[in-house]
Amino acid sequence: MLEGLLIGLQTALSLQNLLLVIGGCLIGTFIGMLPGLGPMSIISIMIPVAISMGDPSGALILLAGVYYGAIFGGSTSSILLNAPGVAGTVASAFDGYPMAQQGKAGKALTIAAVSSFAGGTIGAVLLMIFAPALSSVALLFHSAEYFALMVVGLSAIAAFAGSGQVAKAMMMTVLGLILATVGEGALFNLPRFTMGIMDLQSGFGFITLAMAMFALPEAIFLVLKPKVIEGDGGEIKDLRITKDEAKSIAPVIGRQSIQGFFIGVLPGAGATIASFLGYAVERNLSTKEEQEEFGKGSIKGLAAPETANNAACTGSFVPLLTLGIPGSGTTAILLGALIALNVTPGPRLMIDQPQVFWAVIMSMFIGNLILLILNLPLIPYIAKVLSVPRNYLIPFILFFTLMGAYIGQNNATELLMLVGFGVCATALRFANYPLAPLLIGFILGGMLEDNFARSMQLYDGVAFIWERPMTLGLLVLAVILVILPSFRARRAKLKRKGVADGD
């Protein structure tokens, strides 16, 4: 492990990668602050840049920096304006905004930054411990287990990610898988479902689809319904916190880092669920007098969701880096970027390309540190981005969406597809269909079919399902997940108006 850490440090501390972390965090904070633009949109806009760098560690470092920055930026706008930019930071507004109204905006931002830092750092330590262990288990898996594991992942996402409607989420997952079968696969050397259109020969572009699913609908929503932003959150001053305050939030941070991390590891559950659960748990754990404070500017109530959402972001990297299975929309986009860079995340990643794995972990530490020492003092200036008139902002968001799809493929047809899919995605959002499962299904589709085909060939039929007990167990689990819709009602309540899907 020490050797790995040193490899990671060596890679992450190169000048270029340091600049990438700093740049990524700043860009992420900047855009994450804008209401309505979630981390998924920002990351999908940044992907073409990351891919054209050609260096997988650099690309992943940049994108992870953007991810952290976006969550941090989202909490800033929750605290200052009560306008969360990201679903994962909605809970931060419960106590952060009252604090800002009482003139304690600076203190609230410091608490948010410190808790995010602690959550992210402790999460990264846990990742360092659990990822190698999990990936050594994962090395024992056959393609049959991989197939079953992906099915479990997809059904968990369908069960947890929809706003309480499992059928819709499942439909979207299947639609994603269907879209993934279009084009010529390596498996059969046979174009499928292209309807004779040459542009479909290589299948749908993943960046195009990511942009169309997240960035474009969010921009259209901003056009349709301009968000009213009240107040300027007051002047930001007095960033210090006292010793007593530090003492009272320390146990909260400790608990929520661990809880948030493990929620983040589960597929389908992410920063959003972790932050709401963290808030609820801390509220129940605190004393009677402190409970009264919750919702009126309690520092514990701010520290809990902030710690939990960052720890969960880190946790969501575990299934991605060890199994190659993304648990959330954001990690699915990262997976797509990695595949485009010719890196296949999975248990072999740590053996074949340790520098990628460890550099990402090291850059998590560095990124958290940068958010704390560089971004925090800059926040009063970065917050000015909130006053950019939307008349200028929206055309630029649309332009970057188009550019992202264009420079990836250098093909104007791609742009038409982007607009077409974007309109469909907007209609789907109107009708409350979750879009993240579609993209995850699309990205996993190819791998799912490969593993399915491989196990079919090894066992000369579907016998692998009952001849391998673990596969059978996992598939049964998947069925239970879809049929047992237990978490539905709670998830539906969490979804609030005017917030982008966070993860």
Next chain:
Amino acid sequence: MALDRWIALILVGICLAYGYTAWFTMDAGLAPFMKRNPIWPSTFPKVLSILGLAASCVILFNLEKNEPEVGDIDYRRLHEYKLGQAVLLLTLMVIYALSLRPLGFIGSTMGFLILGSAILGERKWHIMVLVAGIATFVVWYLVSQVLGIYMRPFPSFIGG
């Protein structure tokens, strides 16, 4: 019938067409030696078409009990939102896509950014031109010079 069920109806149609291709037409061109394989190119799509059909029927016939929920935007009152602007911007995106090659990157992008803010109601033309010009040039420089992806800057008749 609510919008989500109309969409489910469309999805049923898509799944039927997809399933028809997978079950009945795809295997016709399969080479004889591939027919001995336990897995065919159509195997996975066949499974998907059934799953998709099942899920879309559940939504269509409202088998999963849930109270109607209003999302971020209530589509039933779509005309109360700025629908015109959204449609115009989407049209502008299509025009941009079609003009990118013939007009060149710089011309079409400046046009897109200026018209985009004009559609949203901005009327300070001098600022718009300035902002669009700077942004276009910076992006073009970054993409073509720094990232090394070629984009034709000028219209084709100038030969850019």
